Amino acid sequence: MNMPPPSSLAGLRVLLADAGQRRSPVIRLELIRLRCQLVDVIDLVTQPDALPTALQRLSPQLLLIDCEQPAPELLAQLGDALHSQPRPVLLFAEQMAPEQMRAALAAGISTLQLAGLPPQRLGALLQLALARFEHDQSLQRDLRQTQTQLAERKLVERARGILMREQALDEEAAFQRLRQIAMDGGQTMAAVAMRLIDADQLLRAR
Known part of the structure; x- marks a missing residue:
């Protein structure tokens, strides 16, 4: 049974970075069902350096990355971009070694989802990424204060x-x-x- 899309996600500006999994059509359909706004799809295979520029140009509220496993270059780009302009990031990966997980979290990724992309859970994962990002930002504010x-x-x-x-x-x-x-x-x-x-x-x- 399909659950109704969470109302809190309606209008959420999402940028999708496809790193070779070619699942953007499935993700696009689910984002439409959730009433999110897909601002663009970046092909990181043919444009490996396009992500920082796209983040700056489009200012999405959330970045969704779909990959086999995150390359060190991608995590480095992401870390630099999120340092100057923090935002929630949801990463789908088929496999990740423990050191890759640590590097991903250090780069600023809010939520990791391993072993596949379950479309029916995308809404819950987006909400989790948003909640974790806000929690981390609150901790950072408290620390600075x-x-x-x-x-x-x-x-x-x-x-x-x-x-x-x-x-x-x-x-x-x-x-x-x-x-x-x-x-x-x-x-x-x-x-x-x-x-x-x-x-x-x-x-x-x-």
Whole structure:
């Protein structure tokens, strides 16, 4: 029994990269049933270097790659392209060695499907790729936020040390002084701390 296409996939812009399996007609029919928008089909056999340009030109919401097994050159191209413009990637492969799987995941591929292309499962696999991509992006955002907060905390600690040294303040008084300057100037404490550190370095360089 065929299940109705998931409504969340309707209008999804998909770019298909065919690396020799020649299953694009089957994939195209299933994408139509799912109400996705197939923006183009790239033949990676005759145009092995076409993928980066196509990604930049077409800006698909999801990339689908169908291959026997991903070549190192393809994964390298993909890694470079996804580094500058991350997007979900669903890879179909007939076979992959463990090191190829690790390389594929390192390149930024969201979901791997081995041993064939089951058309009836394409919708679920597309949704899985989208969900995993969003999850990974959320983790990356959290990591960047944590790193930023840590860097800002170090700046504030360093600036507080400067105030303690130059104005003979204790830790709490130096912290409150930084906080007051930030509030009066409508700036973050990290921005004020950076200015104070820069000024201190200039004075010490003379």
